[in-house]
Amino acid sequence: MSLRATLDFLLYDWLHAEDLTRRTRFTDHSRETFDAVLDTCERIAREKYAPFNRTVDTEEPRLDGDKVILPQATHDAHRAYAESGMLSAAQDYQEGGMQLPYTIEAAANGFFGLASVSIGSALLTKGNANLLLVHGTEMQKAVFARNELNGRxxxxxxxxxxxxxxxxxxxxxxxxxxxxxxxxxxxxxxxxxxxxxxxxxxxxxxxxxxxxxxxxxxxxxxxxxxxxxxxxxxxxxxxxxxxxxxxxxxxxxxxxxxxxxxxxxxxxxxxxxxxxxxxxxxxxxxxxxxxxxxxxxxxxxxxxxEGLRCMFHMMNEARIGVGTAAVVLGLAGYYASLDYAKNRPQGRPLGPAGKDPAQPQVRIIEHADVKRMLLAQKSYCEGALALELYCARLVDEQHTADPAVADDARLLLEVLTPIAKSWPSEWCLEANSLAIQVHGGYGYTRDFPVEQYWRDNRLNMIHEGTHGIQAADLLGRKVLMEDGKGLQLLAGRINATIERATNKPDLAADASALAAALQQVGAATKAAWATGVPGEALANAVPYMQAFGHMVLAWIWLDVALVAAAAPAGAAREGRLRAQRFFFHYELPKIGAWLNVVSARDPTCADMPEESF
Structure with a gap:
C-alpha cells in the first residue's frame, strides 16, 4: 500500500474532500484539480527529493566565511517546490495562490516529508507569511509576506x-x-x-x-x-x-x-x-x-x-506540520521494513517441520512477531495520518463553514492540536524503532535507510513544543477552556462514531471499548483537578496526554473502519480493518495504567528529592 493510495482513501472515501468544492472559496476546484496537485507533488518529491535524502544527510551545511553552503540538490529541490506554486497554494487568488483547501495542501506536502524531510517543504516560510497576512500592515504584507509566498x-x-x-x-x-x-x-x-x-x-x-x-x-x-x-x-x-x-x-x-x-x-x-x-x-x-x-x-x-499572541498563530500551524512530518517519517520506515520483510529469508516455521535444517528458510514476514511489528507500524502511522488530515479539514471548516460550525471546528482544533503534534512524534518514532528491529542488525547500519528515518524523527518530540509542554497545554488549558466545551465537543464526535459502530456486529465490541476509554479519560480529567491545585493536576500531565492520544487514535481508527468495512473486499480493506483491530487489542488497553497515576494525582515524580537521584 503506497502513500498515494492511503491518501486517496482517507481524503475521498473517509473525509469526503470533494464536498469542499461546494464551498464558495473552492468552487473552481474538483477532484481532478486536487489529484493534479497530488500528482505534481508526488512527482517532484520522487525526482528532486528522494534520490538525495542520503546526500543531504551526509553533506551537512558548512560555513564558507559568512555563507552557509548546501548541496546543489537542496537548491534544485527548493526551486522546484517554489515553482510548483505550493508555497502559496492555500492563499487567496489575489495573493497569487490557488485557494486550495488546506486539507489537500497538507496531504500533498506529505510526499516531500516522505521523500526527504531534511530538505523540507518550506513549512516555516509559509507559516511566517501566513502570520504576516493576518497580523501585518498592508506594507508588511506586500514587501515581506508576498515575497515569501513567491519564493524570493x-x-x-x-x-x-x-x-x-x-x-x-x-x-x-x-x-x-x-x-x-x-x-x-x-x-x-x-x-x-x-x-x-x-x-x-x-x-x-x-x-x-x-x-x-x-x-x-x-x-x-x-x-x-x-x-x-x-x-x-x-x-x-x-x-x-x-x-x-x-x-x-x-x-x-x-x-x-x-x-x-x-x-x-x-x-x-x-x-x-x-x-x-x-x-x-x-x-x-x-x-x-x-x-x-x-x-x-x-x-x-x-x-x-502582543507578540506571543501573534506568534502562536504561526506555532499552531507549525505543530500540525510537525505531526505530519512525524507521520510520513514513520511511514517511510514502515514501507522500507515491509519491503525488507517480504524479501529477507531467515528461519523456519515453528513446529516439528521447522527443526529440519534441510527445509528451506521462510521469509521473515511469515513469522508472527515480525507481523506484529509491521502491524504496529501500520496502525500507528496510518492512524496518525488520518488524524492529521482530520485536523487539516478542521482548519478548512474554521475558515469556510457557517459560523456555528466554524466555531466548533476552532474549539475542537484547539483541543486536538497538542495530540496532533505529540502523538505522532512519539508513536511514529516507535514505528521507526520497530522498522530497525525488523531489519535486525542491518537496520542499525547505514546500509539501509531506517536508521536515518529514526534519527530524523527523534527531533519531532522536541521542536515546536516538547512533550511536557504539549501535555501541560492539554490538561492545564485545552480541556478546561470555555468551561470544557472543547472536550464536550470531542466527546460528542466520539459518541457519534460509537453509536454507528455499535450497530455493526464486527465493530460493536470495539465501540464498547472506546466508550469505556472515553469514560476513563473524563473521570481522570475531573480527578486530576479535584483539588484545584495545578501542581497536583499537572504532575502527571504526560501520562494523561498519552492516554488521551490513544483514545483519540482509537476513535479515528473506529471511524475509518466504518468506511473501510463498507468497501469492496480486497487487501486494502483487510489491511485497514486488521490495523484497527490491532490498535484496539494491543494499544487501547494501555490507557488504564497511564490514567491510574493521573486520577490518583500520584506525587512519586513531583516529590522526588533532587539529591536522591
Whole structure:
C-alpha cells in the first residue's frame, strides 16, 4: 500500500474532500484539480527529493566565511517546490495562490516529508507569511509576506534563546525605538534589536534572495528595564538584508550575524543556527541621514506587548506540520521494513517441520512477531495520518463553514492540536524503532535507510513544543477552556462514531471499548483537578496526554473502519480493518495504567528529592 493510495482513501472515501468544492472559496476546484496537485507533488518529491535524502544527510551545511553552503540538490529541490506554486497554494487568488483547501495542501506536502524531510517543504516560510497576512500592515504584507509566498524570500521564527530554551517568559532580547521618528517608517515602527536566538531552523542559507526572521523581543519599560514574564513580549520583522518599500534589496546587510551551526542527530540537511542580533558586525544607518550603528533593524508586527499572541498563530500551524512530518517519517520506515520483510529469508516455521535444517528458510514476514511489528507500524502511522488530515479539514471548516460550525471546528482544533503534534512524534518514532528491529542488525547500519528515518524523527518530540509542554497545554488549558466545551465537543464526535459502530456486529465490541476509554479519560480529567491545585493536576500531565492520544487514535481508527468495512473486499480493506483491530487489542488497553497515576494525582515524580537521584 503506497502513500498515494492511503491518501486517496482517507481524503475521498473517509473525509469526503470533494464536498469542499461546494464551498464558495473552492468552487473552481474538483477532484481532478486536487489529484493534479497530488500528482505534481508526488512527482517532484520522487525526482528532486528522494534520490538525495542520503546526500543531504551526509553533506551537512558548512560555513564558507559568512555563507552557509548546501548541496546543489537542496537548491534544485527548493526551486522546484517554489515553482510548483505550493508555497502559496492555500492563499487567496489575489495573493497569487490557488485557494486550495488546506486539507489537500497538507496531504500533498506529505510526499516531500516522505521523500526527504531534511530538505523540507518550506513549512516555516509559509507559516511566517501566513502570520504576516493576518497580523501585518498592508506594507508588511506586500514587501515581506508576498515575497515569501513567491519564493524570493524565506522565513523563520526566532523564539528560543540559549539561556531560556522553551521558557519564553525569560527571553532577554531587547528592542528599543530607532530614533525619535521610529513610528513613521513605512515598513512599520522601527526598532533596534540586541540579543541571541538559538535553534533557528533555516536561519541562514543562500537558497533565496533574503531571509525574513520573525523575532520575539521585549521593549523596555519607562525605567529602562524589561517587563518580566510574557506580558512584555513583542514581535518584529528582522530581515537578513535590508529591503525597500518596493520589495527590492537595498544592498545593506542588517545587523544579524550567524554565530554558528548546530550539528544535529537528524534533519542534518536543514541549516540550524545560533543568530546574534545587534552585535555590531553589520552596522546599519539610522532612519534619515543618521550614522550607521549597532542593533539589528526590526519592524514591529501588531501592537507592542502582543507578540506571543501573534506568534502562536504561526506555532499552531507549525505543530500540525510537525505531526505530519512525524507521520510520513514513520511511514517511510514502515514501507522500507515491509519491503525488507517480504524479501529477507531467515528461519523456519515453528513446529516439528521447522527443526529440519534441510527445509528451506521462510521469509521473515511469515513469522508472527515480525507481523506484529509491521502491524504496529501500520496502525500507528496510518492512524496518525488520518488524524492529521482530520485536523487539516478542521482548519478548512474554521475558515469556510457557517459560523456555528466554524466555531466548533476552532474549539475542537484547539483541543486536538497538542495530540496532533505529540502523538505522532512519539508513536511514529516507535514505528521507526520497530522498522530497525525488523531489519535486525542491518537496520542499525547505514546500509539501509531506517536508521536515518529514526534519527530524523527523534527531533519531532522536541521542536515546536516538547512533550511536557504539549501535555501541560492539554490538561492545564485545552480541556478546561470555555468551561470544557472543547472536550464536550470531542466527546460528542466520539459518541457519534460509537453509536454507528455499535450497530455493526464486527465493530460493536470495539465501540464498547472506546466508550469505556472515553469514560476513563473524563473521570481522570475531573480527578486530576479535584483539588484545584495545578501542581497536583499537572504532575502527571504526560501520562494523561498519552492516554488521551490513544483514545483519540482509537476513535479515528473506529471511524475509518466504518468506511473501510463498507468497501469492496480486497487487501486494502483487510489491511485497514486488521490495523484497527490491532490498535484496539494491543494499544487501547494501555490507557488504564497511564490514567491510574493521573486520577490518583500520584506525587512519586513531583516529590522526588533532587539529591536522591
Amino acid at each position: 524570500f524565506a522565513g523563520t521564527m526566532c523564539l528560543s534563546e540559549p539561556q531560556a530554551g522553551s521558557s519564553l517568559s525569560d527571553i532577554a532580547t531587547r528592542a528599543v525605538p530607532d530614533g525619535p521618528d521610529f513610528e513613521n517608517d513605512p515598513l512599520g515602527p522601527r526598532y533596534r534589536l540586541t540579543g541571541n536566538k538559538m535553534w533557528i531552523s533555516a536561519g541562514d542559507h543562500e537558497l533565496t534572495e533574503n531571509i525574513v526572521h520573525l523575532v520575539l523581543a521585549k521593549i523596555p519599560g519607562p525605567d529602562g528595564k524589561l517587563i518580566p514574564g510574557t506580558r512584555g513580549i513583542s514581535l518584529f520583522i528582522v530581515p537578513k538584508k535590508m529591503v525597500g518599500t518596493d520589495g527590492q534589496l537595498t544592498g545593506v546587510r542588517n545587523d544579524v550575524a550567524l554565530a554558528g551551526l548546530n550539528h544535529k542527530l537528524g534533519w542534518r540537511g536543514t541549516t540550524n543556527t545560533l543568530l546574534n542580533f545587534g552585535e555590531g558586525r553589520f552596522p546599519v544607518p539610522s532612519t534619515g541621514a543618521g550614522q550607521a550603528q549597532a542593533g539589528a533593524v526590526g519592524y514591529l508586527v501588531g501592537r507592542p506587548h
